[in-house]
Amino acid sequence: MITYNPAFDLYHCIYRMAHIIERFNDGECFEIDKVRIWDFYLLFPSKLYNLSLKKTEKEVREARKQLAIIKNNPYDYSGDNRKLFEWIKPFQISALNCLVSCGIINKNEYLNNRVCIASRQALNDFVNQAGHFSPSENNTLSFMSIFSRHMSLSGIDGLKARTKLLEFKYDAE
Template sequence: MITYNPAFDLYHCIFRMIHIIQRLDDNDCLEVDKIRIWDFYVLFPSKTYTIMIRRNEEELKSWRKRYINKTKNPYEYNGDNRKLFDRLRPYQMAALSSLVSYGIIDKKHFLNKEIMISNRALLNKFIEKTGALSQTESNTLSFMSLFSKSMSMLGIYGLKSRTNLMESKYDAG
């Protein structure tokens, strides 16, 4: 039996990435790894419930509970999140590299492991042609943006540690 999984489809990854980077303001930069983490949760919204949210962030918990369904897709991967995140890396990097080659993402920033939009008009044209995210995907992306756009990647309260998708044990910060 052949099954389709959007996680390992380069074109679907490009589709997700254009919607993710659309959330950036002009002249804003985000780390490539942060974009990759956001993409992981857009693919697997129910896994946002594995993110560590601190006690003083109750508003985020209630927002997540209200807008992101906790029930898993029955076909969703049930293994280790970190291994799955690592398996996605080649697809995510190829999608981002494609967006660099199209001139949507700035090449200098990309080589420094940052994402910055270089041509918003072209990005908007791509989005117009490809269509919108589903409501669940859009809600998940809004949650991730609200939760972590200005959050550091490093340290015990950094995004790497809170999501546990990347090694953070030896981070300074």
């Protein structure tokens, strides 16, 4: 049986990364790993229920409930999320490299492990030609933006610790 998974499709990854970057404000930069984490949850939205939330983040819990995501999707990968995250890394990095070569992502910032928009016009042209996200994908991306836009990537309360997709114990605080 042949199956298709967009996680291992470079062209779909370029499409997703362009839509993620489109959410950035002008002059705003994020770490490559933060962008990769957002992409992971776009691919596997049911994994949002594995995020560790603080008790004080009631509005974030409510926003996650509003997404109406199937918790136990039988077609989702049920193994180790960290391994899956590492398996899709080459596709994510290749997609970001492609967007750098197209002049959409700032090359100098990218070489410093940060993703920034180099040309908003080129990005808008690309997204308009590629097509737009479905409402559920937009909702997932909006949730990730609300949840982690101002959150540090490292540290005890950082995005790496809350998702458990990357090692965080040895991060400098």
